[in-house]
Amino acid sequence: MIRINREQTEAELRKFVGSDVYVHSEATSYVFVRNFKVRLTEAFVAGDGPSYRVALRFDGHGWLRMEGLTHYETDEAGRLLLAGFDDRGRMDVALHLGRGPFPE
Amino acid sequence: MEQRVLVLLPHPDDEAFGLSATLAEHVRNGDPVTYACLTLGEMGRNMGVPPFANRVTLPEIRKAELEESCRAIGIRDLRMLGYHDKTIEFEDQDKLDADIDALLQELRPTTVYTFYPGYSVHPDHDATGAAVVRTIGRLPRNERPVVLCLAFANNLEQGIGQPDVVRDVSANLKQKLASIQAHRSQFQVAEWVSGDVPLEKAMQERFGTERFWTYRFD
């Protein structure tokens, strides 16, 4: 994964706007949700780094907002993977978007 | 001279520590005060001790707390703008600015209180302050109200220096305490009173001064 660049990461996220996406979202120590499917209407990355806030709007009435994201990559399947790591490299949060479901 | 006061803050309770006593002073002087609160703080983490709210009931509870705080201060014109907590920075800027502009046009304030953009820690605070100064900045220079900002970031000193408006608000600590206590899901007043220091003395030391930075448009 590479460090988030606000503009580039936002541009990657926005490639999913207007389509149905499968979302995996987790706060690692507490909760995850896998493969909820939404129609994305807006996507934002905010913050001055090194950690960023990401917000998604979906289905005309939904919000997903996460803090603490630091890294991202696009995998060979075209999925966008964002994650937030602490200073010892442990993952705190993750937000993944794909056009198909993630493996169960 | 009468001042017309407009307060623009994102969360119920943002008024309590920072400027409730100043607002009580405006009320005492007969200045009309309007408080526009952008959200209901519905994503707040505090639910009371022991918890008496939950994620579902929190908005209604905080709305009632906000109304009680306004009564304590003497504010009779409270507007709740209906934005969602933690999302102000992602809102449509044109819509946000239009809402603020409508208030400016209606109320013609001489003084506006908000957060200093970039120096107010929480993204909602910064985004609210940014929208306020963006919208006021579009007014002709001679129609702009004075913008007094709250700020509490770590990097204040090198960024915006010392506050240029520092008010001794001891005369209005009663209203301030009542405003803070109104937000009972958020603050536990009892926790600040250690040992035998009376509440009034503790209040005076902690909250007897309110500080503002005048926003400079150029």
Ligand SMILES: [Zn+2]
């Ligand atoms: Zn706040």
